[in-house]
Structure formats: structure tokens, C-alpha cells
Amino acid sequence: MTESVKLFEPLPLRGTTLPNRIVVSPLCQYSAVDGFAQPWHFAHLSTFARGKAGLVFTEATAVEARGRITHACLGIWNDAQADALRPIVEFIESMGSVPGMQLAHAGRKASTHAPFSPGGPTPLRDADRDAGEPPWQAVAPSPLPVADGWHLPAELDAAGLDEIRDAFVAAARRAVDVGFRVLELHMAHGYLLHSFLSPLGNERTDAWGGDLDGRMRFPLEVAAAVRAAIPDDMPLFARISAIDGREGGWTLDDSVAFARRLAEAGVDVVDCSSGGIGGAPRFRADDTGKPLTRDSARAPGFQVPFARRLREDAGIKSMAVGVIIDPQQAEDILQGGGADLVALGREVMYDPFWPLHAAEALGVDPEFEMWPAQYAWAVDRRAQIQLLNRLD
Ligand SMILES: Cc1cc2nc3c(=O)[nH]c(=O)nc-3n(C[C@H](O)[C@H](O)[C@H](O)COP(=O)(O)O)c2cc1C
Numbered sequence: 001m002t003e004s005v006k007l008f009e010p011l012p013l014r015g016t017t018l019p020n021r022i023v024v025s026p027l028c029q030y031s032a033v034d035g036f037a038q039p040w041h042f043a044h045l046s047t048f049a050r051g052k053a054g055l056v057f058t059e060a061t062a063v064e065a066r067g068r069i070t071h072a073c074l075g076i077w078n079d080a081q082a083d084a085l086r087p088i089v090e091f092i093e094s095m096g097s098v099p100g101m102q103l104a105h106a107g108r109k110a111s112t113h114a115p116f117s118p119g120g121p122t123p124l125r126d127a128d129r130d131a132g133e134p135p136w137q138a139v140a141p142s143p144l145p146v147a148d149g150w151h152l153p154a155e156l157d158a159a160g161l162d163e164i165r166d167a168f169v170a171a172a173r174r175a176v177d178v179g180f181r182v183l184e185l186h187m188a189h190g191y192l193l194h195s196f197l198s199p200l201g202n203e204r205t206d207a208w209g210g211d212l213d214g215r216m217r218f219p220l221e222v223a224a225a226v227r228a229a230i231p232d233d234m235p236l237f238a239r240i241s242a243i244d245g246r247e248g249g250w251t252l253d254d255s256v257a258f259a260r261r262l263a264e265a266g267v268d269v270v271d272c273s274s275g276g277i278g279g280a281p282r283f284r285a286d287d288t289g290k291p292l293t294r295d296s297a298r299a300p301g302f303q304v305p306f307a308r309r310l311r312e313d314a315g316i317k318s319m320a321v322g323v324i325i326d327p328q329q330a331e332d333i334l335q336g337g338g339a340d341l342v343a344l345g346r347e348v349m350y351d352p353f354w355p356l357h358a359a360e361a362l363g364v365d366p367e368f369e370m371w372p373a374q375y376a377w378a379v380d381r382r383a384q385i386q387l388l389n390r391l392d
Contacts (some may be wrong), residue, residue, distance in 0.1 A: 006334040014235025020054035025343040026102040027057040030114035035075025046321035049095035051353040058102035066069040067105035082174035089179040100182035106152035107192025108140035141202040184237035189276030227266035239271035242306035259314035271319040272306040327358035337351035
């Protein structure tokens, strides 16, 4: 193995060492039944472990039933749901990858259809009861709908906040018991914890709103409570939307302040996404206030500037995500100090063996030794046959 290739350098985090820097980003599958993992989840997540990603995250997993986006989201609000995940965890471990869980609460973005349903990801209506998909009451820091025509969420009171914080803690304990070795708190994309942070989601005038300190309070309470409930040697990540990209919204400077506080609360890695408070960001990733164009929203690595800034200015490790496609691009991000880890979403759905293909492309695994033993010998022969055919 070539030592100088950073993508395949292990990363020690507390008591866990990730075998490489490639992370499978959380990817909702909208395929659970009553929050329970199905054979699809096993097939989906185990494939990435066969592909040798260093860390494989579950999709956003709801800490309470109200916190699902759709009826078909994964949940871990009871022990039976956690048990259903055990075979997945064990398989990921058996491949040498690290199983991670993203813990989530959808907040005001709850109670919708899946994105691939015929009408798209629209709010559930009373008429959906007939199809077995009744809408439910969404909750949020303030009674503000995501957009016109979306659910009016109920404002959480102090007791409601305690209940949700405790649900995160109970879910985290279940995830630990079942064998997950990394947890990530979902504080991005307009879901509950993000909507506390952003002035566009939080108009409270009590202790959990107002200035930056007030808006950060509940997400930090959740982070501290989860940290205290899980083993000291277990890494904890937080995914944030580094910018809202909207007038009057959350900024990159706010993210630096927040990431410092997350680090103090015992969070080890900040996972740097963006947007979602009320739609896609409208400003450029560098937060200069310049309008976002179609191109700049889809440019390779468009969110890397966030990961770099937080890494440099907040004293915390960072993970970059978003249109990371090419192995050399991923390597350059790490080599250039843009992030400590890279997460891939759509690209690993397209090619679940991306890490193995990247190892080949970067010259780290010329003889396919990283491949699962069941495949390695045959894939090596395939390469020899290809070579012979080229010589003929
Ligand atoms: C099908 C799908 C499901 C997703 N589900 C989640 C999720 O559960 N939690 C989350 O934080 N982000 C989720 N995302 C965002 C991805 O994790 C990732 O941040 C985003 O797709 C950008 O990375 P990419 O360009 O490599 O796809 C999802 C994205 C897709 C395409």
C-alpha cells in the first residue's frame, strides 16, 4: 500500500480507528415499516461495507415516531427496532468497516410523502389516511411552516424539549447496545435541531431562542446529553448546514462559533453540509452573498470551503460532503487540508464499490487485496484476462 495516499490512511477517533477516510453519507431509503429495518436496508448498507468504505452511516434514524420524515423512515425509538439493525451492524463489522448511525428528528419537515412517491415529497393530507398514511402533528421551535402549504408545526414547550432530548439519549443508548461504533446527530437540512439554530426557523423569545447563544442552546443540550450517555471512547459527529444561504439566515461565522461549542460539548467531527431551512441555498458556498448559480450549486466539492473553514477556525475535525466524485478529487481535498474525511452519497449509490475502485485508481491496491476474499481472487483473474486480451 502506498503510504502517501491519504484517502486510505486510517483515522483514529477516540477508541475507534476508521480504516480509511471514505464515509458513506446518510441516505434515506423510505423503505422501513413502522421504523423497522427491512431486507432492503441490509442489502443497501452491507453493499457499502463489501465496497470497503471506512465508515457506513445509516440513513437519518428517527429518535421518536413524530421525528420521521415519512411513515417509511427508519426509527430507533424502541428496543425491537434496534434489534432489527443488529445483523446489519454485525455484517458491516465483519467486512472491517465501522457501522455508524445518524440520529435524527425531522421537526417541522415531518409528515410527508417520500421523494419518489408519485406526487413528490409533499406534506401528507387527511386524504392520505385512506392509503394508510395519516398525517401527524409536526413540532418545531416556532409555529412556522417550511413553506406555503406545508404543515403548521406546534411550538415545543420546555417539557416537550426535555422529552425530545431524552429521546435522543435513549436512542443513542440503543444504538450503542446494538453495536454502532460512531453516532452522528443530524443538525442540518432544516430538520428539528437546525431549525433551532437558524433565525429563519426559530422566533422564540425564551431561553431557546433570540440571539446566537439562545438558538444554539437546545442543539448543544442534546449534544451534551448524548455525549454523557455514550461511552467516552465512542466518536460523536454532528452534521450541520454550514450556511442557510438565505437573507437573514445562519452564516458560516455562526457555524464557526457553533462548531467551537460542539467541540466543547464533546463532538469530535463536524460534517459540513448546507441549506434546507426552506429550500436550497441561494448564496454561494463561500458565503460571500453572491447569488448561487446552478453551476456553483453542483460544482464538485462545492461544500468543501465550509469543511476547511471549520477545521481551520473551530479546532475540530471536519468531514466534507457534496459532489465528491473522483478519487483524485477526494485525495486532493484531504491532502490540501480541506477536511479530515470525505463523505459520498449519490456517487456510492451509483458505484457502491467506489472505495475499492478508488484504491485501484490511486495505485493503492494493484492486486485487489482489499477486496473481500470471496471476490478478490476472481477479480484479480479478471484483470489478468483483460491484460491478455489487450495483448492479443
Ligand atoms: C437519496 C438521498 C437520501 C439522503 N438522506 C439523507 C439523510 O438521511 N441524512 C442526511 O443528513 N442527508 C441525507 N442526504 C444527503 C446526503 O447525505 C449528501 O449529503 C448529499 O447527497 C450530498 O452528497 P453527494 O453529492 O455525494 O450525493 C440524502 C441524499 C440523497 C440523495
